[in-house]
Amino acid sequence: DTGVSQNPRHKITKRGQNVTFRCDPISEHNRLYWYRQTLGQGPEFLTYFQNEAQLEKSRLLSDRFSAERPKGSFSTLEIQRTEQGDSAMYLCASRGTGNTGELFFGEGSRLTVL
Amino acid sequence: GEDVEQSLFLSVREGDSSVINCTYTDSSSTYLYWYKQEPGAGLQLLTYIFSNMDMKQDQRLTVLLNKKDKHLSLRIADTQTGDSAIYFCAASGGYNKLIFGAGTRLAVHP
Numbered sequence: 130d131t132g133v134s135q136n137p138r139h140k141i142t143k144r145g146q147n148v149t150f151r152c153d154p155i156s157e158h159n160r161l162y163w164y165r166q167t168l169g170q171g172p173e174f175l176t177y178f179q180n181e182a183q184l185e186k187s188r189l190l191s192d193r194f195s196a197e198r199p200k201g202s203f204s205t206l207e208i209q210r211t212e213q214g215d216s217a218m219y220l221c222a223s224r225g226t227g228n229t230g231e232l233f234f235g236e237g238s239r240l241t242v243l
Numbered sequence: 244g245e246d247v248e249q250s251l252f253l254s255v256r257e258g259d260s261s262v263i264n265c266t267y268t269d270s271s272s273t274y275l276y277w278y279k280q281e282p283g284a285g286l287q288l289l290t291y292i293f294s295n296m297d298m299k300q301d302q303r304l305t306v307l308l309n310k311k312d313k314h315l316s317l318r319i320a321d322t323q324t325g326d327s328a329i330y331f332c333a334a335s336g337g338y339n340k341l342i343f344g345a346g347t348r349l350a351v352h353p
Contacts, residue, residue, distance in 0.1 A: 133285075162340060171247075171331050171343035172286065185340065220285060229293075230274050230335055234285040 131155070133235035135221050141241045142211055149207045150238040154223030161204050162232060163196055164220040165189065172220055178204060211242045245269040249332050249344035255351055261319040263347045265332030270313060272334040276341065277306065277317045280329045289317070289330075319349075327351045 134153040142148050154161050159180050164172035175194070177185045180201040190196075193211075198204040208215055218239050222232035246268045255261045267275070273294050278286040292299045292306045292315070299306045305318040319326055329348050333341040 160339060164343075169345070171333075171345045174340045174342070177340055222286075224339065229291060230339060230341075231276060231288050231291055232286075232341055233288070234278075236285045 133221055133223050133233055135219075135235035135238050137238060138236060139239045139241075141243065143243050144213060145210055147207065147209045148211060148240060149205055150219050150221075150240075152204045152206070152221030152223075152235060154203070154221070155225070155233055156202075158223035158225045158233070159201065160224040160226075161198055162222045162224070163204070163206050164222065166218040166220055166237070167216075175206075175219075208240070211240075213242045216240055216242045245272065245334050245342040247332055247334055247342050247344035249330075249347045251345065252348050253350070255322050255349070257322060257324060257351055257353050259322055261317075261322045261326070261349055261351075263317045263319075263330050263332075263349065265315040265317075265344055267313050267315065267332070267334040267342075269334060270310070274335055275306075275308065275315050276333040277304075278331040278333060278343075280331065280346070282328075286331065322349075322351050324351050324353075 136151045161178045163175040166172045176196050178198040193209045196206045218237040220237045222234045249265045276291040277289045280286050303320045307316045329346040331346045332344045
């Protein structure tokens with residue numbers, strides 16, 4: 130049984146560089162979420178996919194951020210021209226079709242922008 | 244939109260009960276959740292409660308829901324050092340997403 134997998138776990142980059150994170154959800158889950166968590170805060174919603182369709186994007190997701198889920202399985206989150214304020218933990222979660230709505234989270238990808 | 248608030252810190256003695264409180268704003272939240280996060284890790288679902296329930300018990304965990312006051316609590320009986328972590332309350336916020344509080348850091352001391 131594999132849970133939600135995220136790669137890389139840690140990424141250190143210089144300001145202005147592009148970074149990409151990957152999320153592999155639980156295989157039978159059709160819904161996938163990206164959240165951002167900064168130190169001392171709870172996770173903040175970024176975006177949501179149902180299968181390959183991106184159904185909602187938060188205002189936190191500026192034009193420099195793009196997320197895809199091309200075949201309805203894994204997803205990528207790309208941040209272009211990174212800024213120091215982008216430093217955070219990026220969490221991916223997935224959910225099946227059951228009614229209880231709980232999300233299953235990966236271990237997260239920590240981004241540090243120097 | 245939905246807003247979820249929690250107290251930020253709780254310190255308890257090992258063996259005592261811990262009670263973590265949460266308030267939320269959207270009365271239409273169908274389910275409410277408690278997650279646990281240990282240092283450097285993702286979030287682990289502890290338990291959830293359906294909005295038409297008042298109480299749910301799961302081993303050492305008891306969830307109480309006061310829907311009228313939009314107040315949720317998590318009680319951990321016989322708190323152990325392994326329970327030291329950050330606990331997040333979450334409510335459903337539309338489009339199936341969850342809205343999280345800022346988290347309550349639980350410190351358990353001998």
